[in-house]
Structure formats: structure tokens, C-alpha cells
Amino acid sequence: MKTPDMTRLALVKSADAAERDSARSGRAVPPPAPADRSRLERMFTAHHALVWRTLRRRGLDPDAAADATQQTFLVAAERLPDINHDSERAFLVGTALRVAFSWGRKTVRWQLDDDMDRRVAAAARNPLDEQTAIQLCDLALSKVDPELAEIFVLFELEDLTSPEIAALLEIPLGTVASRLRRAREQFRMVVGRIELAMRREGNA
Amino acid sequence: MTSDPKRLTVVGATDLERTLLQAGRGEKPSPELTARMAAGLGISAAAAVTAAAPAAAAAPAAAAVAPAATTMKTTALAAWIPAGVVAVAVAAGVVAVRVASPPTPPAPVSKPAPAAVVATPAAAPIAEPAPDIITEKRIEKIRHRPAPPSVAGDLRDQIALVDAARTAVKSGATERALTLLRRYETTYPGGAFRPEVLALRIEALDDAGRGAEARALAREFLARYPQSPVADRVARVAGTK
Numbered sequence: 323m324k325t326p327d328m329t330r331l332a333l334v335k336s337a338d339a340a341e342r343d344s345a346r347s348g349r350a351v352p353p354p355a356p357a358d359r360s361r362l363e364r365m366f367t368a369h370h371a372l373v374w375r376t377l378r379r380r381g382l383d384p385d386a387a388a389d390a391t392q393q394t395f396l397v398a399a400e401r402l403p404d405i406n407h408d409s410e411r412a413f414l415v416g417t418a419l420r421v422a423f424s425w426g427r428k429t430v431r432w433q434l435d436d437d438m439d440r441r442v443a444a445a446a447r448n449p450l451d452e453q454t455a456i457q458l459c460d461l462a463l464s465k466v467d468p469e470l471a472e473i474f475v476l477f478e479l480e481d482l483t484s485p486e487i488a489a490l491l492e493i494p495l496g497t498v499a500s501r502l503r504r505a506r507e508q509f510r511m512v513v514g515r516i517e518l519a520m521r522r523e524g525n526a
Numbered sequence: 527m528t529s530d531p532k533r534l535t536v537v538g539a540t541d542l543e544r545t546l547l548q549a550g551r552g553e554k555p556s557p558e559l560t561a562r563m564a565a566g567l568g569i570s571a572a573a574a575v576t577a578a579a580p581a582a583a584a585a586p587a588a589a590a591v592a593p594a595a596t597t598m599k600t601t602a603l604a605a606w607i608p609a610g611v612v613a614v615a616v617a618a619g620v621v622a623v624r625v626a627s628p629p630t631p632p633a634p635v636s637k638p639a640p641a642a643v644v645a646t647p648a649a650a651p652i653a654e655p656a657p658d659i660i661t662e663k664r665i666e667k668i669r670h671r672p673a674p675p676s677v678a679g680d681l682r683d684q685i686a687l688v689d690a691a692r693t694a695v696k697s698g699a700t701e702r703a704l705t706l707l708r709r710y711e712t713t714y715p716g717g718a719f720r721p722e723v724l725a726l727r728i729e730a731l732d733d734a735g736r737g738a739e740a741r742a743l744a745r746e747f748l749a750r751y752p753q754s755p756v757a758d759r760v761a762r763v764a765g766t767k
């Protein structure tokens with residue numbers, strides 16, 4: 323099993339630094355060298371779905387998640403020389419979470435709450451298709467405390483290990499374990515409520 | 527050594543929990559969104575789109591359709607399906623797919639992708655995104671986001687793709703046409719316009735000098751769609767008429 327390493331921590335911090343640099347300077351990013359472009363393409367091909375999905379599970383709609391994914395890779399493009407090849411995924415996920423956080427203050431989550439009854443009823447009336455299942459998954463996640471949901475998504479949906487999550491979020495392993503436990507409790511409680519509501523609707 | 531607990535999807539989840547988690551795990555951006563992201567980064571979308579959906583379009587082609595799809599999503603089903611009429615007309619050997627009075631015409635198919643990673647969002651502070659990234663309109667759109675991709679949206683996207691492919695065939699851009707048609711078949715394996723798409727593919731292959739492939743597909747077409755309005759023309763390609 324991998325253990326947190328300083329390189330990864332440093333890289334995650336460098337994503338923060340990139341954001342701060344961008345915020346301060348507002349400077350344009352120069353076009354990348356061909357080798358960098360090739361690497362960026364490879365990273366994009368390998369990880370864009372993961373980044374987009376991570377942003378979706380943080381509550382962004384598909385279009386907004388695409389914009390935020392693009393933003394994540396733009397940060398990566400700026401920091402390519404500093405990103406260890408073994409840490410590309412960690413860098414991208416860490417950056418995506420920060421981007422989601424900045425977007426979330428304005429755009430994320432409330433629409434899930436507003437639509438809850440309609441979605442539950444719709445799910446109860448109809449066979450649970452893929453799209454409805456995704457919406458209900460997001461709905462349940464929206465009811466989990468954000469700092470717990472973040473860990474839950476990385477562990478349960480994206481298969482990151484606890485040490486990877488600890489390194490990414492710069493928190494102790496024990497904290498990852500306890501937050502994951504609480505996240506599971508909350509998630510399962512919400513899904514249980516959804517299931518009850520579906521049964522009620524189904525029996526009505 | 528720390529041992530991770532088993533994932534919920536592996537052990538201990540209820541059926542509904544597992545269903546929701548697997549749905550969340552499996553979601554992928556559409557080829558259109560992938561192409562849009564790649565185009566925004568100034569990199570080739572071909573590989574990425576292929577990864578998301580095998581045999582999909584190259585960046586310029588995909589980027590050309592994406593704006594149309596995005597625009598279309600905002601129009602309600604009722605606004606056009608009842609009035610509308612999706613006419614699939616086949617005339618003079620050219621498969622024509624038309625929407626009667628479409629509220630938004632498809633985007634031009636020749637829009638180039640940005641050439642380099644110099645997009646303005648790179649320079650925008652992430653903590654305070656630039657107005658062109660998160661505008662009030664964007665926030666409103668997210669707040670009142672429409673229902674998930676609807677039948678209407680799918681159908682209109684299909685029409686846009688078939689229309690673009692037909693235009694490409696007519697203009698002799700056979701490779702582009704074939705790319706768009708592959709993308710259609712990948713994105714809509716059960717799509718409403720499969721016969722038309724197959725007929726266009728046969729026509730494009732024939733025009734491209736790939737007669738053997740065209741003839742093989744033509745025979746397949748005739749076996750699957752013997753009553754198709756374009757069967758006669760396809761039969762000529764197959765050499766059976």
C-alpha cells in the first residue's frame with residue numbers, strides 16, 4: 323500500500339500556489355512546448371473523466387463540470403514541469419476539489435435540495451434508469467456534510483486509498499477513517515429515506 | 527500498515543445504495559463535452575473522445591456540433607416536437623434529415639478549435655472566476671437546470687450529427703463525414719437514424735474510393751433494411767442492381 327509522500331504533498335500545495343499566483347497576477351499562460359502539449363494531452367485523455375466526475379459529484383451540472391475540468395487542466399498546464407509523473411492524478415483531483423470549492427460557493431448544491439421531492443417521486447414512479455440513479459446519488463451526497471462527502475466520493479466512487487486521500491487533503495489517516503465512517507452513516511441514512519419514500523410512492 | 531475498509535459497493539451495501547454508487551462511479555462526460563473541454567485547452571480531442579467513446583470525432587468536428595447541442599438543450603420538447611416534424615426525406619440518392627422550422631439551426635461545421643493553450647480562463651483567478659466563466663446567466667442556468675438529457679435533446683443532437691454528415695458527404699469531405707457517422711453510431715447505438723447513417727456511410731466510402739468496404743456494407747444494409755427508401759441506390763453500390 324502506498325503511503326503519503328512529501329512529493330505528493332508538495333504537488334498538492336503547488337496547485338494552491340498556482341491558484342494564488344493566477345489570482346494575483348492575472349497573467350496569460352504562454353503556449354506550451356510540444357513535449358508539454360503532448361503530456362497535457364495524455365493527462366487529459368487519462369484523467370479528464372475522473373476530474374469531470376469528481377466535479378459532478380461535488381454538485382456541478384455537466385456543463386459547469388466541463389468548464390471546471392477545463393480550468394483544472396489549465397492549472398495543470400501552468401504547473402506541468404512541477405508535476406511528478408506518478409502524481410498527476412493526485413494533482414488533478416486536488417486541483418479539481420479546490421476549483422469545485424470556489425465554484426460551490428455560488429453554484430453548487432441548492433438545486434439538489436429544491437428538486438428532492440420531485441426526483442424521489444419520479445424515481446418511485448419509473449424504473450430506476452441510469453440518469454435517475456445518478457441524480458439520486460448526487461442528491462444523497464448533497465445531504466452529507468461537505469467535508470465528509472469529499473472523502474466518501476474519493477474512496478467509494480473513485481477508489482483512492484485512505485493514504486492517498488490523507489495526502490491529498492493534508493489530513494491524518496485517522497481523520498480520513500473517521501470521516502469516511504461518518505460519511506457512510508450519513509449517506510446510508512439518506513438513501514434509506516429515499517428508499518422509504520420510493521416505497522411509499524410506489525404503494526400509493 | 528493501514529488496511530482500508532472494503533468499498534461499500536463490494537461489501538455491505540443495500541441494492542439501492544449499490545445502484546446509486548455504481549451510477550455515480552460510471553458517469554462519463556459525453557463526447558461533445560469532452561471535445562469541448564479539449565478544444566478549450568487547445569489540444570486534440572481525438573484521443574480523449576475516443577477514450578470516452580470509441581471511434582468518435584476529431585476536435586474540430588466534435589467542437590462544431592457541441593455548440594448546437596448546447597443551444598438546443600435550452601429549448602423545451604414541446605416547442606418543437608408537436609409542431610414538428612422530423613422529416614426524413616430521401617431524394618436523389620441523398621439522405622436528407624430535416625426538422626421543420628427548427629428554432630435553432632445547427633452550428634456551422636467548419637468552426638476550428640483554438641490552436642494553443644492560451645485561453646483566458648488560465649489567467650483568471652480561480653477563487654474569483656472571470657465573468658465569462660461564471661456569469662449570472664451561468665448561475666441561473668445551473669440554479670434552474672433543465673431536466674437531464676431528454677429524448678428531444680437526444681433526437682436533436684442526432685439530427686445535427688446526421689445533417690452535418692450529410693453536408694460533408696455532399697461537399698466531398700468524406701473523411702469528415704465518416705468521422706461524424708462513427709460518432710453517431712458510437713453515441714447512439716440504438717439511434718433513430720441508423721439506416722440513414724449506414725446509407726451515408728456507404729455513400730461516403732464509395733466516394734472515397736473504398737469500394738470494397740462500401741459494397742460489403744451495402745450488402746449488410748440490404749439485408750437489414752430491404753424496404754428502405756434508399757435500398758435501390760444502395761443496391762447499385764452493392765452491384766446487385
